[in-house]
Amino acid sequence: MKRDAEETRPGHKELGRVLVAGGVLAGEWIPAFEAVPRAAFLPELIWPFDMETGRSVPVSWSAEPGVWSGYAEADVPIVTQWDDGAHTGTEPGEVATSSASMPSVVFRMLRDLDVRPGQRVLEIGTGTGWNAALLAQRAGSGQVVSVEVDPGVAERARAALDRFGCVVEVVQGDGLLGHPAGGPYERTIATCGLRELPFAWVEQSRPGAVIVAPWGTHHGNGDAAVRLVVADDGASATGRFTGPVEFMKARAQRLSPVEHSAYVGEGERETSGTTVTERDFLGEGRFAPQRFAVGLRVRECVQVVAEKRDGRRAVWLYGLTDRSWACVQFRDAGSAQVWQAGPRRLWDEAEAAYRWWEENGRPGHGRFGLTVRPGGQWAWLDDPEGADAWPV
Structure with a gap:
C-alpha cells in the first residue's frame, strides 16, 4: 500500500489554515504541523467520526483513497482500534480504544505544553505516533519518550515513526508509572483521559516542568485539559484547567458500565x-x-x-x-x-x-484548578490556597 504524501498536501494546507484561524495552531508549532502530516501515521482502515451523522464510519484507503485522505486531513477524531484489539471486521466495535485525536485538540494541548527545543518530553499514550512525531519535530531528535500500554499499538506506532524517519523512544508499558529511566523531564503530556493524575509524573519532572493532561471525574465521560507546573521543591504540581476535551480513558482508570x-x-x-x-x-x-x-x-x-x-x-x-x-x-x-x-x-x-x-458566578472551566501531591489530588476554585479547595 503506497500513500503519496503529496496527494494529501492541499488538504493538509487547508487544515493548517483552519487551525491557525481558530487560534489553536500557535506560531512555534506551524513548522511541526507542516512537516508531519497526520495521514502518514494512519492505518489502511480507519473509523473517522462523521460530524453529519454523528457516528464512526469505516473508510479503507484501498477502497476509497480520496475519502480516506479527506478524513485524514480533516479536523475530526479517527478511531484506529476497537475493543483493545479484539475487534475484527470493518464495522465499528463496542469500545474505541485507540485513536488519532482531532487536530484542533492536539494543537491546543501542544500550545499549553509550550515545548522548547532541547527539552526532554514524556508522552503517555503513543497511539498512532503522530503526536510523538510532532513533539520530536519541536523538541529535537531523541528528546521524546512515549509510553503505550497496548503492545500492538506500540509496535505499529514504532514502525510508523521509523518509516517517517523520526527518532522517538517508544516504550511498551504502563504509562501511569511514567518512565524514570528517560527522565527527568521538562514536559509531560497525556493523550488519555485520567481520573487520578499519578504523582510519579511529578517525581520524574524537573522543578518548573509543565504537565498537560485530560482530567475529569467519574461523573461523566467529559474531561478538561489541565496545565500543571511542578513546584520548585518537587513536592507538588498545580495549575488551571484550560478547556473541555474528551479522550479515551486510561485503561487502569476505566469505569465499567453501571448496572x-x-x-x-x-x-x-x-x-x-x-x-x-x-x-x-x-x-x-x-x-x-x-x-x-x-x-x-x-x-x-x-x-x-x-x-x-x-x-x-x-x-x-x-x-x-x-x-x-x-x-x-x-x-x-x-x-x-x-x-x-x-x-x-x-x-x-x-x-x-x-x-x-x-x-460563585457560574464559573467556566478556566476558574477551576487542580493540585497534585503525594497524598492525593485537590480541586479548587480561583485560588489553590483559598477556602474553596477540596479533595477529588
Whole structure:
C-alpha cells in the first residue's frame, strides 16, 4: 500500500489554515504541523467520526483513497482500534480504544505544553505516533519518550515513526508509572483521559516542568485539559484547567458500565421535587461548565442522562461506594420530580453543587484548578490556597 504524501498536501494546507484561524495552531508549532502530516501515521482502515451523522464510519484507503485522505486531513477524531484489539471486521466495535485525536485538540494541548527545543518530553499514550512525531519535530531528535500500554499499538506506532524517519523512544508499558529511566523531564503530556493524575509524573519532572493532561471525574465521560507546573521543591504540581476535551480513558482508570438493576429495586425511596430546570442543570451540551462543576463537587458518583421523550428527560445518579441512587425527571412543562434511595441523597448533593456553582458566578472551566501531591489530588476554585479547595 503506497500513500503519496503529496496527494494529501492541499488538504493538509487547508487544515493548517483552519487551525491557525481558530487560534489553536500557535506560531512555534506551524513548522511541526507542516512537516508531519497526520495521514502518514494512519492505518489502511480507519473509523473517522462523521460530524453529519454523528457516528464512526469505516473508510479503507484501498477502497476509497480520496475519502480516506479527506478524513485524514480533516479536523475530526479517527478511531484506529476497537475493543483493545479484539475487534475484527470493518464495522465499528463496542469500545474505541485507540485513536488519532482531532487536530484542533492536539494543537491546543501542544500550545499549553509550550515545548522548547532541547527539552526532554514524556508522552503517555503513543497511539498512532503522530503526536510523538510532532513533539520530536519541536523538541529535537531523541528528546521524546512515549509510553503505550497496548503492545500492538506500540509496535505499529514504532514502525510508523521509523518509516517517517523520526527518532522517538517508544516504550511498551504502563504509562501511569511514567518512565524514570528517560527522565527527568521538562514536559509531560497525556493523550488519555485520567481520573487520578499519578504523582510519579511529578517525581520524574524537573522543578518548573509543565504537565498537560485530560482530567475529569467519574461523573461523566467529559474531561478538561489541565496545565500543571511542578513546584520548585518537587513536592507538588498545580495549575488551571484550560478547556473541555474528551479522550479515551486510561485503561487502569476505566469505569465499567453501571448496572441499573443493581441499584433500583423495590426498596424504600424518597420522593420530592425541585425548581431546578433541565436547562439549568445540564446547560448547553455535554461540555457545559455546570456539569464539570457538579462532577467536581459530588464525589464517587456517575451521572447518566437519558434520551428526551414526550417532553420529559430523566437524569440518573449512581453512587460508586454504595448502592445509593437518585433520579430527577425534568419536564418541559411543570416542576421536576425527584426520587432518591440509599445512604446518600445524591440529588440533594447534586442540587447543592449546582447552587454553589450559581452562587460563585457560574464559573467556566478556566476558574477551576487542580493540585497534585503525594497524598492525593485537590480541586479548587480561583485560588489553590483559598477556602474553596477540596479533595477529588
